Amino acid sequence: MTRFLKSREALLLAAILVLLALIALRFPGFVSPANLANVFNDTSILIILALGQMMVILTRCIDLSMAANLALCGMVVAMINAVIPEIPIPLLVALGIVIGTALGAVNGLLVWKLDIPPIVVTLGTLTIYRGIIFVISGGEWVNAHQMSPAFKALPRMVLLGLPLLSWIAVVMMGVMALFITRTPLGRAFYAAGGNPTAAIYTGIDVGRTRFAAFTLAGALAGLSGYLWVSRYAVAYVDIAGGFELDIIAACVIGGISIMGGIGSVTGTVLGALFFGIVKNALPVINISPFWQLAISGGAIILAVGFNAQAERRKGRLILRRAEA
Amino acid sequence: MLQHARHGPVEKSPARAHEPVLALSGVSKSFPGVRALSKVSLELYPGEVTALVGENGAGKSTLVKILTGIYQPDEGTIFLGGKEVSFSSAYDAHRAGITAIHQETVLFDELSVAENIFLGHAPRGRFGLIDRKRMVAEAAAVLKRIGADIDPQARLRDLGIASKHLVAIARAFSIEAGIVIMDEPTAALSQKEIEELFALIGRLKADGKAILFISHKFDEVFRIADRYAVFRDGESVGAGLISETDHDALVRLMVGRPVDQIFPKKKVEIGEPVLTVSGYCHPTEFEDISFELRRGEILGFYGLVGSGRSELMQALFGVTKPSKGAVKIDGKVAIIRSPEQAIRYGMVYVPEERGRQGAIAGLPIFQNITLPALKRTSRYGFLRLAEEFRLARQYAERLDLRAASLDRDVGTLSGGNQQKVVIAKWLATIPRVIILDEPTKGIDIGSKAAVHEFMSELVAQGLSIIMVSSEIPEILGMSDRIIVMREGRIAAEFAREEADAEKLVRTAAGIGGAA
Numbered sequence: 115m116t117r118f119l120k121s122r123e124a125l126l127l128a129a130i131l132v133l134l135a136l137i138a139l140r141f142p143g144f145v146s147p148a149n150l151a152n153v154f155n156d157t158s159i160l161i162i163l164a165l166g167q168m169m170v171i172l173t174r175c176i177d178l179s180m181a182a183n184l185a186l187c188g189m190v191v192a193m194i195n196a197v198i199p200e201i202p203i204p205l206l207v208a209l210g211i212v213i214g215t216a217l218g219a220v221n222g223l224l225v226w227k228l229d230i231p232p233i234v235v236t237l238g239t240l241t242i243y244r245g246i247i248f249v250i251s252g253g254e255w256v257n258a259h260q261m262s263p264a265f266k267a268l269p270r271m272v273l274l275g276l277p278l279l280s281w282i283a284v285v286m287m288g289v290m291a292l293f294i295t296r297t298p299l300g301r302a303f304y305a306a307g308g309n310p311t312a313a314i315y316t317g318i319d320v321g322r323t324r325f326a327a328f329t330l331a332g333a334l335a336g337l338s339g340y341l342w343v344s345r346y347a348v349a350y351v352d353i354a355g356g357f358e359l360d361i362i363a364a365c366v367i368g369g370i371s372i373m374g375g376i377g378s379v380t381g382t383v384l385g386a387l388f389f390g391i392v393k394n395a396l397p398v399i400n401i402s403p404f405w406q407l408a409i410s411g412g413a414i415i416l417a418v419g420f421n422a423q424a425e426r427r428k429g430r431l432i433l434r435r436a437e438a
Numbered sequence: 439m440l441q442h443a444r445h446g447p448v449e450k451s452p453a454r455a456h457e458p459v460l461a462l463s464g465v466s467k468s469f470p471g472v473r474a475l476s477k478v479s480l481e482l483y484p485g486e487v488t489a490l491v492g493e494n495g496a497g498k499s500t501l502v503k504i505l506t507g508i509y510q511p512d513e514g515t516i517f518l519g520g521k522e523v524s525f526s527s528a529y530d531a532h533r534a535g536i537t538a539i540h541q542e543t544v545l546f547d548e549l550s551v552a553e554n555i556f557l558g559h560a561p562r563g564r565f566g567l568i569d570r571k572r573m574v575a576e577a578a579a580v581l582k583r584i585g586a587d588i589d590p591q592a593r594l595r596d597l598g599i600a601s602k603h604l605v606a607i608a609r610a611f612s613i614e615a616g617i618v619i620m621d622e623p624t625a626a627l628s629q630k631e632i633e634e635l636f637a638l639i640g641r642l643k644a645d646g647k648a649i650l651f652i653s654h655k656f657d658e659v660f661r662i663a664d665r666y667a668v669f670r671d672g673e674s675v676g677a678g679l680i681s682e683t684d685h686d687a688l689v690r691l692m693v694g695r696p697v698d699q700i701f702p703k704k705k706v707e708i709g710e711p712v713l714t715v716s717g718y719c720h721p722t723e724f725e726d727i728s729f730e731l732r733r734g735e736i737l738g739f740y741g742l743v744g745s746g747r748s749e750l751m752q753a754l755f756g757v758t759k760p761s762k763g764a765v766k767i768d769g770k771v772a773i774i775r776s777p778e779q780a781i782r783y784g785m786v787y788v789p790e791e792r793g794r795q796g797a798i799a800g801l802p803i804f805q806n807i808t809l810p811a812l813k814r815t816s817r818y819g820f821l822r823l824a825e826e827f828r829l830a831r832q833y834a835e836r837l838d839l840r841a842a843s844l845d846r847d848v849g850t851l852s853g854g855n856q857q858k859v860v861i862a863k864w865l866a867t868i869p870r871v872i873i874l875d876e877p878t879k880g881i882d883i884g885s886k887a888a889v890h891e892f893m894s895e896l897v898a899q900g901l902s903i904i905m906v907s908s909e910i911p912e913i914l915g916m917s918d919r920i921i922v923m924r925e926g927r928i929a930a931e932f933a934r935e936e937a938d939a940e941k942l943v944r945t946a947a948g949i950g951g952a953a
Contacts, residue, residue: 292820295821296820296821296823297816297819297820297821298812298813298816298819298821301805301809301812301821304798304800304801304805305798305801305809307800308798308799308800308801309797309798309799309800311795312795312796312797312798313798314757314777315755315757315777315787315789315795315796316777316798316809316810316863317776317777317778317780317781317810318778318809319776319778371800375798375799375800375801376800
């Protein structure tokens with residue numbers, strides 16, 4: 115317990131509570147349970163994607179293509195639904211996940227087999243995936259009226275007071291926490307990012323581990339693809355444009371070290387929530403959208419600066435111990 | 439301590455009664471929880487080499503960091519040329535003419551030799567732009583002055599480690615540094631390169647530079663130094679002229695008690711062959727390697743740096759690919775293409791560079807230990823943390839690992855304890871063959887003895903060990919058999935009884951008359 119209180123996660127939680135308290139001063143309605151549930155629901159997709167990005171960053175990689183992957187999967191399922199509305203929704207969701215997984219695997223393979231830096235690989239695939247959306251859609255939109263009611267209803271279905279979208283995020287949080295702390299592959303993510311050379315010498319195939327991280331992140335992007343187009347009831351080339359940066363920001367704010375090997379599900383979720391609250395609260399307390407961007411950016415730099423500080427302190431500790 | 443045949447008499451400058459160019463007095467430095475230096479003093483004289491010796495953790499590195507402006511002392515004074523100075527940054531120290539050559543040289547791989555030498559003080563031409571022509575010419579001149587045959591326009595990354603050291607030294611010359619700190623400069627050098635370095639140190643002395651020479655190797659200290667200073671647990675415990683002391687006296691100062699270096703090698707029944715390597719080749723690193731490792735045996739691999747020993751071990755462990763040859767384990771052909779497979783065959787490798795290849799900072803100690811043995815600790819594909827803890831504790835106790843708690847970050851441990859974590863990690867896989875690459879490199883005498891003790895214990899339990907080492911006493915003291923490699927080939931093999939230091943050195947260097 116004392117250790118938790120000293121951890122980054124606790125600090126972030128405290129920051130979120132302070133943030134909420136400040137907002138409540140000006141707009142008490144914001145912290146009503148119903149509104150908080152709304153904010154959570156609104157942040158659910160970001161949480162799911164950030165959990166995927168977390169795995170990738172843990173292995174000392176980065177995936178810039180997650181939002182493009184999401185958009186492509188979303189477009190495919192939306193188009194199919196528009197043309198053949200009879201196809202059952204769960205099948206479409208599964209299809210979205212399969213496509214997302216495949217796209218993630220492409221990233222992973224390029225990083226693994228061709229040994230190209232992940233930032234370059236995913237910058238390339240980001241553009242390619244967006245391009246494919248344009249090719250298959252011809253630049254056309256899939257609008258709300260073209261989607262079947264069931265397609266749009268699924269994430270809104272209320273279960274025990276929360277929409278299904280929120281529940282999916284909650285389930286993913288649990289699954290990921292279990293996966294990352296209690297499976298050999300999850301452990302390998304930490305090892306591969308923490309010290310890739312040592313990981314190789316320990317018998318961990320770092321390339322394959324990274325491939326797995328990209329592939330799983332792709333699966334989550336695919337799932338999010340369906341969730342996004344059904345929630346916002348529209349699909350076009352540019353949906354979730356720029357969202358890849360929000361995803362990375364959530365991870366960074368959540369204390370995932372961009373150098374790999376350090377991070378937790380709790381941190382990631384809190385990071386996403388922090389980001390979500392800022393985004394939702396600013397319009398409520400009447401701050402111009404331009405300021406919103408600046409404040410979001412400021413939060414990122416603050417978090418990174420804080421992280422760097424923490425890591426530097428740790429570095430000194432190692433130095434000192436090595437000498438002592 | 440062995441006296442090696444290669445050491446001829448060396449001229450030492452007479453003890454002149456002159457003023458020190460650099461003098462530290464009462465310098466202390468503390469870090470949270472640790473007092474790294476406690477009122478130490480040190481004097482460096484122009485034209486002389488002062489050897490700084492001490493066990494790991496004696497405060498040598500901290501001192502170097504203070505002298506080079508990276509750390510600021512908590513108290514005490516530094517006099518440079520008689521004037522009190524304080525360095526608030528590395529830049530200050532650099533400008534004051536203090537330069538350091540580290541174990542791992544801090545240079546820029548992607549820049550040319552000339553650019554490395556003149557980085558920050560390049561000759562300027564018109565409009566304040568760098569005058570490349572002059573820079574290259576001056577670099578060539580400096581390199582020539584130190585007797586280094588290096589193309590100033592070569593890219594640094596294409597040079598070997600010894601040449602990189604020379605570039606660092608050339609840099610020291612180019613900034614007219616009066617004080618040169620050499621922190622374990624010979625650690626990564628071959629014998630021939632060490633000779634060249636020593637010749638260069640002679641030239642630096644003649645040039646009137648004051649040199650601080652930090653080394654674990656006593657033979658080097660006695661060969662090259664004029665003066666010594668001994669640190670122990672962050673305090674200065676002695677200083678004086680090398681000509682007025684000897685090995686034993688220095689060791690006593692270092693450890694505070696007399697130490698006789700006895701190796702805890704026990705007689706172990708040597709059994710059937712466990713590992714058989716035949717006709718093993720690599721496209722660039724080694725050729726036609728054949729040997730056998732038997733149960734309960736410690737097989738030593740001696741050779742100069744670059745003779746292909748580590749490369750051979752890395753290939754055996756599946757990190758790199760051999761081009762030809764067969765490996766048999768227990769008489770059965772073993773195909774090892776990755777470390778994972780090697781571990782499955784019961785063969786593990788404790789690499790030379792612990793920091794880079796061993797411990798994974800960020801993961802807690804217990805997870806570092808169980809990392810290669812996760813199959814043992816998981817059930818139905820899920821890890822059992824309690825089981826991991828149990829396993830880790832078992833090995834931690836066996837290795838006398840000192841840690842506040844096993845769920846602390848491994849990065850919080852000292853070097854010696856990190857080495858124990860890396861060894862524990864391999865034991866957790868229940869190996870049959872352990873390859874140890876320079877197992878005691880850079881660790882203090884106490885930890886060395888512990889590692890040797892442990893090796894004896896392991897072979898007594900029926901394991902087999904391959905030990906790559908460049909330390910002759912260690913090789914002679916611990917091995918049942920010794921293979922000497924030279925230029926990627928096996929040059930000779932000696933039984934324990936027939937090996938001696940001279941034979942090993944001559945064989946490794948390819949000097950006639952041995953084997």
